Amino acid sequence: MARNDHAAQFASLIGAANVLTEAADKAPYLVEWRDLYQGVTPMVLRPGSTAEVSAVLAHADANGLKIVPQGGNTGLVGGQIPVESGEEIVLSLGRMNRVRGIDPEGFTITVEAGVVLETLQREAEAVDRLFPLALGSQGSCQIGGNLSTNAGGTAVLAYGNTRELVLGLEVVLANGDVWNGLRALRKDNTGYDLKQLFIGAEGTLGVITAATLKLFPRPKKLEVAFVGLADPHAALALFSAAKAQAGPILTGFEVMPRVGLEFCLRHLAGARDPLAGEHAWYVLMELSSGTDAFPVRDLMEAILGEAFEKGLVEDAAFAESVAQAQAFWHIRHGMSEVQRYEGGSIKHDVSVPVASIPAFLDAAMVAVGAMVPGCRPVPFGHLGDGNIHFNVSQPVGADKEAYLARWDEMNALVHGIVHAFNGSISAEHGIGRLKRELLREVKSPLELDLMRRVKAAFDPNDTLNPGRVL
Amino acid sequence: MARNDHAAQFASLIGAANVLTEAADKAPYLVEWRDLYQGVTPMVLRPGSTAEVSAVLAHADANGLKIVPQGGNTGLVGGQIPVESGEEIVLSLGRMNRVRGIDPEGFTITVEAGVVLETLQREAEAVDRLFPLALGSQGSCQIGGNLSTNAGGTAVLAYGNTRELVLGLEVVLANGDVWNGLRALRKDNTGYDLKQLFIGAEGTLGVITAATLKLFPRPKKLEVAFVGLADPHAALALFSAAKAQAGPILTGFEVMPRVGLEFCLRHLAGARDPLAGEHAWYVLMELSSGTDAFPVRDLMEAILGEAFEKGLVEDAAFAESVAQAQAFWHIRHGMSEVQRYEGGSIKHDVSVPVASIPAFLDAAMVAVGAMVPGCRPVPFGHLGDGNIHFNVSQPVGADKEAYLARWDEMNALVHGIVHAFNGSISAEHGIGRLKRELLREVKSPLELDLMRRVKAAFDPNDTLNPGRVL
Numbered sequence: 001m002a003r004n005d006h007a008a009q010f011a012s013l014i015g016a017a018n019v020l021t022e023a024a025d026k027a028p029y030l031v032e033w034r035d036l037y038q039g040v041t042p043m044v045l046r047p048g049s050t051a052e053v054s055a056v057l058a059h060a061d062a063n064g065l066k067i068v069p070q071g072g073n074t075g076l077v078g079g080q081i082p083v084e085s086g087e088e089i090v091l092s093l094g095r096m097n098r099v100r101g102i103d104p105e106g107f108t109i110t111v112e113a114g115v116v117l118e119t120l121q122r123e124a125e126a127v128d129r130l131f132p133l134a135l136g137s138q139g140s141c142q143i144g145g146n147l148s149t150n151a152g153g154t155a156v157l158a159y160g161n162t163r164e165l166v167l168g169l170e171v172v173l174a175n176g177d178v179w180n181g182l183r184a185l186r187k188d189n190t191g192y193d194l195k196q197l198f199i200g201a202e203g204t205l206g207v208i209t210a211a212t213l214k215l216f217p218r219p220k221k222l223e224v225a226f227v228g229l230a231d232p233h234a235a236l237a238l239f240s241a242a243k244a245q246a247g248p249i250l251t252g253f254e255v256m257p258r259v260g261l262e263f264c265l266r267h268l269a270g271a272r273d274p275l276a277g278e279h280a281w282y283v284l285m286e287l288s289s290g291t292d293a294f295p296v297r298d299l300m301e302a303i304l305g306e307a308f309e310k311g312l313v314e315d316a317a318f319a320e321s322v323a324q325a326q327a328f329w330h331i332r333h334g335m336s337e338v339q340r341y342e343g344g345s346i347k348h349d350v351s352v353p354v355a356s357i358p359a360f361l362d363a364a365m366v367a368v369g370a371m372v373p374g375c376r377p378v379p380f381g382h383l384g385d386g387n388i389h390f391n392v393s394q395p396v397g398a399d400k401e402a403y404l405a406r407w408d409e410m411n412a413l414v415h416g417i418v419h420a421f422n423g424s425i426s427a428e429h430g431i432g433r434l435k436r437e438l439l440r441e442v443k444s445p446l447e448l449d450l451m452r453r454v455k456a457a458f459d460p461n462d463t464l465n466p467g468r469v470l
Numbered sequence: 471m472a473r474n475d476h477a478a479q480f481a482s483l484i485g486a487a488n489v490l491t492e493a494a495d496k497a498p499y500l501v502e503w504r505d506l507y508q509g510v511t512p513m514v515l516r517p518g519s520t521a522e523v524s525a526v527l528a529h530a531d532a533n534g535l536k537i538v539p540q541g542g543n544t545g546l547v548g549g550q551i552p553v554e555s556g557e558e559i560v561l562s563l564g565r566m567n568r569v570r571g572i573d574p575e576g577f578t579i580t581v582e583a584g585v586v587l588e589t590l591q592r593e594a595e596a597v598d599r600l601f602p603l604a605l606g607s608q609g610s611c612q613i614g615g616n617l618s619t620n621a622g623g624t625a626v627l628a629y630g631n632t633r634e635l636v637l638g639l640e641v642v643l644a645n646g647d648v649w650n651g652l653r654a655l656r657k658d659n660t661g662y663d664l665k666q667l668f669i670g671a672e673g674t675l676g677v678i679t680a681a682t683l684k685l686f687p688r689p690k691k692l693e694v695a696f697v698g699l700a701d702p703h704a705a706l707a708l709f710s711a712a713k714a715q716a717g718p719i720l721t722g723f724e725v726m727p728r729v730g731l732e733f734c735l736r737h738l739a740g741a742r743d744p745l746a747g748e749h750a751w752y753v754l755m756e757l758s759s760g761t762d763a764f765p766v767r768d769l770m771e772a773i774l775g776e777a778f779e780k781g782l783v784e785d786a787a788f789a790e791s792v793a794q795a796q797a798f799w800h801i802r803h804g805m806s807e808v809q810r811y812e813g814g815s816i817k818h819d820v821s822v823p824v825a826s827i828p829a830f831l832d833a834a835m836v837a838v839g840a841m842v843p844g845c846r847p848v849p850f851g852h853l854g855d856g857n858i859h860f861n862v863s864q865p866v867g868a869d870k871e872a873y874l875a876r877w878d879e880m881n882a883l884v885h886g887i888v889h890a891f892n893g894s895i896s897a898e899h900g901i902g903r904l905k906r907e908l909l910r911e912v913k914s915p916l917e918l919d920l921m922r923r924v925k926a927a928f929d930p931n932d933t934l935n936p937g938r939v940l
Contacts, residue, residue, distance in 0.1 A: 105710065105825045152657050158718075161657060164634060177916055186855040187622050187631060187821045188894040189670055191901060191909060191939055192921045196666035200659055217717045240575060247687045247760030248628075248718035290717030293772065299763045351657045355575045385656040424658040431661060439661060446647055451662045453927035458920070469661055 001063055003042050010045055013055040018095070020044040029070060029090050030081065034340075034347075036434070037078045040086035041068075048095040050170060050178060050209045056091060057207065058176030061463045067091050068465055069203035071145030072116065074137035076349070077432025079202045079468045080145070088466075093144045096209060099123055107215040108167060108184045113144025113208050120213075129215040132159035136333040147208050150200030152428030154332065157384040158251040159216065161428070162199065169195040170210035174459040182212050197454065202430050203465040205458040217290035223300045224252070224286045224325040228279030228315040232358040232383075235283050238307050239354075239384055242285065245303055249294065252286030253384035254332050259393075260378045261331065267341040268334040272327065274317040283383070284332050286325075335380050339393055342376070344403040346410045348390035350418045351427035357383055361390075364417050368392050371413055372406065387427040390414055411438070431469045439469070471533055473512050480515055483525040488565070490514040499540060499560050500551065504810075504817075506904070507548045510556035511538075518565040520640060520648060520679045526561065527677065528646030531933045537561050538935055539673035541615030542586065544607035546817070547902025549672045549938045550615070558936075563614045566679060569593055577685040578637060578654045583614025583678050590683075599685040602629035606803040617678050620670030622898030624802065627854040628721040629686065631898070632669065639665040640680035644929040652682050667924065672900050673935040675928040687760035693770045694722070694756045694795040698749030698785040702828040702853075705753050708777050709824075709854055712755065715773055719764065722756030724802050725858075726850035731801065733848065733863075737811040738804040742797065744787040753853070754802050756795075805850050809863055812846070814870040816880045818860035820888045821897035827853055831860075834887050838862050841883055842876065857897040860884055881908070901939045909939070 001009075011019045020026050021043045030039040047053045060067050066088045070080040082088035097114035104127040111120055117138040124131040133146060135153035145151075147169070151162045159165065168183035181195050198206050229235055235255050242250050258280055264271040275282075285304075287296050300318070307313040319325035339345040352360045365377045374395030381389040392410065394403040415425045415438065431439050440448065451470055455462075471479075481489045490496050491513045500509040517523045530537050536558045540550040552558035567584035574597040581590055587608040594601040603616060605623035615621075617639070621632045629635065638653035651665050668676050699705055705725050712720050728750055734741040745752075755774075757766050770788070777783040789795035809815040822830045835847050844865030851859040862880065864873040885895045885908065901909050910918065921940055925932075 103823070103825065106823045107713075108823075150659050150663075152659075156657065160634070163663070164630070179916055179920065180914070181917070183894075184823045184892065185821050185894050185897070186824065187626065187852070187857045187897040189620050189622075189898055189900045190894055190896050190905075191913065191917075192675075192924055193620075193633070193666060193670055194917065194920055194924075196663060197924075200663055205662075217714055243577075244687055245761045245763065249761070291715045291719070291769065293715065293769045294764060299761065302763065351655050353573070353576045353578070353654045354656065355573065382657070387657045422654065424653075424655050424660055426660050427655070427657040428659055430659045435660075443661065444650065446649055447651070447661075447664065450649065450664055450928070454662055454664075454667075454924070457923040457927045 006063065006065065007043055009059055010043070010056060013059065014045060014047045014052045018046040018048065020046070029073060029092060032073060032075065032078070032081055034076065037081040038084065039082040040084050041082040041088055041090050042086065044090040044092055046092045046095050050172060053172045053207055053209055054176045054178050057172055057174060057463070060089065061175045061461055064461070065089055065463070066466050067463055069093065069207050071113065071142035072137065072140045074141040075145065075149065075432060076429045077434035079430060079432030079465065083467065091207065093142065100210060102127060103184070104129055106184060108212055109215055110182060110210065110212045111143055112210045113142060115143050117141050117143060117146060124215050125218065128218050130218045131213065131215055133162055133165060136336050143211065144208050147199055147211055148201065148203050149430045152382065152385065152387060154252055154254060154382065156382060157253055158248055165214050166195060166199060166211060167214060168212040169198055169208055171198050171206040171208050173206045174461065174463040182210060184212050200430070202432060202469050204455060204469050205464065207464070219288035219290055220292050221294060221296040222286065222288040222325065223296045224284065224319040224328050225300055225304060226274035226317045226328045227283040227285060227304065227313055228275050228277070229281045229283060229313055231281055232361045234312045235281060235383055236355070236358050237312050238283060241307060242303050246287055246299060249287050249289055249296065249299065251288045252284060254284040254381065255383040256282050256332065256335055256380035257378060259376050260335050260380050263338040263342055263378065264331045264334050267338040268331065271331055271334065274328060275315050277315060279314050284328055336389065339378060339391055342393045343398065344394040344400040346392045346404065346407050348411065348414045349427050349429040350390055350414070350423055350425060351385065351387040352418060352421040352423035354384065354386040356421045357386060357388065360417065360421050361388065364390055364414055367413055367417060368410060371410060433468060436467065436469065476533065476535065477513055479529055480513070480526060483529065484515060484517045484522045488516040488518065490516070499543065499562060502543060502545065502551055504546065507551040508554065509552040510554055511552040511558055511560050512556065514560040514562055516562045516565050520642060523642045523677055523679055524646045524648050527642055527644060527933070530559065531645045531931055534931070535559055535933070536936050537933055539563065539677050541583065541612035542607065542610045544611040545615060545619065545902060546899045547904040549900060549902030549935065553937065561677065563612065570680060572597060573654065574599055576654060578682055579685055580652060580680065580682045581613055582680045583612060585613050587611050587613060587616060594685050595688065598688050600688045601683065601685055603632055603635060606806050613681065614678050617669055617681055618671065618673050619900045622852065622855065622857060624722055624724060624852065626852060627723055628718055633666070635684050636665060636669060636681060637684060638682035639668055639678055641668050641676040641678050643676045644931065644933040652680060654682050670900070672902060672939050674925060674939050675934065677934070689758035689760055690762050691764060691766040692756065692758040692795060693766045694754065694789040694798050695770055695774060696744035696787045696798045697753040697755060697774065697783055698745050698747070699751045699753060699783055701751055702831045704782045705751060705853055706825070706828050707782050708753060711777060712773050716757055716769060719757050719759050719766065719769065721758045722754060723854035724754040724851065725853040726752050726802065726805055727848060729846050730805050730848045730850050733808040733812055734801045734804050737808040738801065741801055741804065744798060745785050747785060749784050754798055806859065809848060809861055813864040813868065814873040816862045816874065816877050818881065818884045819897050819899040820860055820884070820893055820895060821855065821857040822888060822891040822893035824854065824856040826891045827856060827858065830887065830891050831858065834860055834884055837883055837887060838880060841880060903938060906937065906939065
C-alpha cells in the first residue's frame with residue numbers, strides 16, 4: 001500500500017481534515033522548544049475519539065506502519081518527535097480534550113488524554129478541589145503525556161508522582177484493541193495492576209486515551225516563602241527540619257542557585273528579586289492546609305525563625321498575597337525556559353537519595369567546572385524529592401555549537417557521579433530517544449530483558465514509538 | 471527425578487534442616503486460620519538467603535516442580551496453601567528476616583521478605599519514624615506477603631496501599647534469576663516500572679525477597695474517637711466533613727456495626743464498650759499530626775461537635791490516653807477474628823466508590839437477609855477507602871456446614887450488587903484460589919489475556935503459584 005493510499009485510508013477513518021500532510025500544517029508537530037530534534041513525517045493524524053484511535057492503530061499495526069503518539073509536545077527527551085528518516089506517523093491526541101466526568105464528593109475526575117494540564121487544574125478548582133500535578137509547561141502539556149511520562153513537577157513532595165494520582169486508565173493497544181480500565185476505586189486487588197505498565201511507558205506499550213484521577217481537598221490556607229541561603233547543605237538541613245515539623249503540610253520545597261535567579265531577572269517577564277541582598281542559593285518553600293484550623297503562617301515563621309537562629313537561613317521573604325505567592329512560583333517555573341537565552345545548555349535530569357543532594361552537587365559542580373572552565377551550572381529543582389535538574393549553561397561568549405558538541409562527554413561525567421550515589425539518570429523526564437543508549441549502560445541485562453519481554457507481549461510488531469526507551 | 475531425590479537436592483542447596491518432610495513439621499504451613507483450606511505438600515523449603523531462593527527456584531523450574539511461596543500464612547484467599555492433590559512445594563520466606571538497613575534522614579528502610587510487619591513498625595519507631603502499614607494480622611504477617619498482596623489495612627486513607635509505600639524491590643524470578651531493583655529514589659523514570667508488576671501479583675510472577683520502603687515522620691500528636699451513629703449515611707457525611715476539614719491529618723476512619731462490637735465484647739480479651747449506650751453503627755476516627763503545632767484535639771472536637779449539632783453523631787468517646795487509643799483500635803483489629811466464634815461466616819472483601827457505600831450497604835444487607843433469614847451481616851472496615859469487609863455470620867443455632875454450603879450463592883448475590891456500583895470483588899485480599907473463578911466473570915477477555923501475556927513472559931513454565939489469580 002503506497003503512502004497516499006494509507007493517507008486516504010486514515011482520512012476515511014478520522015476525516016480528511018484530521019490527516020495533515022502539508023509541510024506548514026505538520027511543522028508544529030516536528031520541532032520541540034529545546035531545538036534538540038527536528039522530525040520528519042509523512043502525516044500527522046488527529047483522531048477525535050477512542051474509536052478513531054483504535055481504527056488508526058488497527059490499520060497501522062496491520063500494515064507495518066510506525067506510530068509516534070504526541071500530546072502537548074513538551075517532552076524533553078525526543079520521545080514525541082518522529083525520526084529524521086521520515087517513516088514515522090505522528091498521532092496527536094490534542095482533539096481528545098473532553099472532561100468525561102467529575103465527582104467532587106468522591107474526589108475523582110475522568111478526562112481524555114488531550115486535556116491540557118492547566119485546564120484540568122481549573123476544572124478541579126471549579127468544584128473546590130485540587131488536582132496537584134504542577135509543572136512549568138502546564139499551560140500546554142496534556143494529561144496523556146503527563147501519564148505516559150509519569151510526570152513529576154513541583155507537588156510530588158506532598159502528592160506523589162503522576163503515577164500516584166491515577167485510579168484508572170483507558171488504553172488503546174497497538175493492534176487497536178481498547179482496554180477499558182477506567183475505575184474510580186481507592187482499593188482494587190483483582191489481578192495484575194495493568195495500568196501501572198502504561199504509566200511512564202512513553203507510549204511504547206499502548207496509547208492512553210482517558211484516565212480517572214484523584215482529586216484532593218483544595219488548600220484553604222497557603223504560605224509561600226522565598227529563602228536565601230549559603231549552600232545546599234543549609235537547604236537540606238532546612239528541608240529536614242521543615243518535613244519533621246510540617247509533615248504533609250509541607251507541599252513545596254524547591255532549590256535554585258543565584259545564577260538561575262539572575263537568568264530569570266534578565267529574561268522572564270515580570271520577574272523581580274524577592275530579596276534585597278544577594279544569596280548564593282535560594283529555596284522556595286510552600287506550606288498549605290485544607291483546613292482553616294491549621295496555623296500555617298505561625299508554623300512557617302517558627303520553622304524559618306528556628307533555622308535563622310541556627311544560621312541556616314540568611315534572609316526570607318513571605319508572600320503577603322496570592323499575587324506575590326504566584327510571583328515567587330513564576331520565578332521557579334520560568335527557571336527552565338530562561339536558560340535558552342544564555343546560549344547552549346547541557347541538561348541532566350537526575351535524582352539521588354535526598355540526604356545525598358549536597359554531596360552530589362558539590363562533586364558535580366566541581367567536575368563540570370574542571371571540564372569546561374567558565375561554564376555556569378544552574379542546578380535547580382525538587383530537593384525534597386532528591387531530584388535536581390543539573391543544567392549547565394555555556395561560558396559567556398563561548399561558541400554554542402562547540403559547547404553543545406560536548407553534551408555526551410558532560411553527560412557521562414555527571415551520570416558517573418550520579419551512579420556513585422546510586423541515583424537515577426532520568427528522574428522525571430523519561431528516556432525517549434535522548435537517553436536510550438544511556439539506559440543500556442545503567443540497567444542490568446536482566447532488567448533490560450524483562451522490559452523487552454513486556455514490550456513484546458504488548459506490541460509484538462513494534463508499532464508504537466519504536467526506538468524509544470528500549 | 472524422584473521426590474526423595476528432589477528433597478536431597480534441595481537439602482544440598484539450603485541444608486537438610488530447612489527441608490521439612492515430616493507431617494508434624496509441615497502441618498503449620500498447610501492450614502490457614504479460617505479453616506477454608508487444608509493443603510498437602512511433599513516438603514516445605516525454608517531458604518535463608520536470596521541466593522538460596524535463587525538456587526531452589528532454578529532447580530524447581532528446570533525440573534517442572536511447582537512452588538507456592540508463603541510468608542506469615544495469614545492470607546485470606548488460599549493463595550499460600552498448596553493444593554490438596556499434593557504436588558506443590560511450599561517455599562517459606564520466614565527465615566529471611568533481616569533488616570538490611572535503615573535511613574532515618576532519607577526516610578527509608580530496607581528489609582527482607584520474612585520480616586514480620588509488627589517488627590518492621592517497631593524498627594521504624596526506634597528511629598522516630600513511622601511505617602504506616604497496619605492490619606489485624608500485623609503480629610504474624612510478613613512484609614513479603616504484604617507486598618505480594620498489595621495489602622491495605624487501616625492506614626490506607628492517609629498513606630495509601632502497600633504499593634504506595636515501595637521504593638524498590640529485590641525479586642527472584644521463576645528460573646532463579648535475581649533482579650536487583652532495590653532503590654531508594656523518590657523519582658526514577660528509567661524505563662518500565664517493573665516493581666509494580668510484582669506488587670500484588672500474589673507470587674505468580676516472581677518471589678519478592680527484599681524491599682526498600684518509605685518511612686514517614688512519626689506522629690507527635692494522636693487523637694482517637696469512638697463514635698456512635700444511626701446508620702452508614704451518617705458515617706459518610708461525617709467522613710466527608712472530616713476529610714474536608716482535616717485533609718491529610720485524617721489518618722483513620724473505620725466503620726463497624728453494633729453486632730460486630732458485641733462479638734468483640736463476647737470473644738475478644740480485654741474488649742470493653744467505649745460508649746455507655748447502644749448504637750446501631752460505630753466509627754473509629756483517628757487524627758494524627760507529625761507536628762506539635764497542630765491543634766489536633768481541638769480539630770477533633772470541632773468536627774465531632776459540628777456533626778453532633780447536625781444530628782449525625784449520637785455519642786462519642788475520646789481516647790484520653792495512649793492505652794485507651796489502643797483499646798479502641800484493639801476492638802477494630804479484633805473484628806475479623808471474633809467472627810470465628812459465632813459459627814460459619816461467609817466473607818466478601820469488596821470496594822465501591824466512597825460515595826456509594828451507604829447505598830451499597832442498604833442493598834446488600836436487605837439482599838442477604840432475604841436469602842438467609844436470621845443471618846447476621848457484620849459489614850466493617852475502611853469507609854474512607856470505599857472498602858467494606860462484607861462478612862455475614864450464620865443465624866444463631868443454624869448448622870454451620872449447611873450455611874457455608876451457600877458460600878458461592880451468597881457471593882454471587884453480593885458481587886452482583888458490587889458490580890452494579892462499579893466496584894471490586896477483592897479490594898485488599900487478592901484473588902488466590904478463592905476468587906479465581908470469579909475473576910473470569912468480572913474481567914474482560916482482553917484484560918485476562920493481557921494478564922496471561924505478562925504471566926507467560928515472566929513464568930513461562932508456570933512454576934510459581936500455579937492456579938492462583940489466573
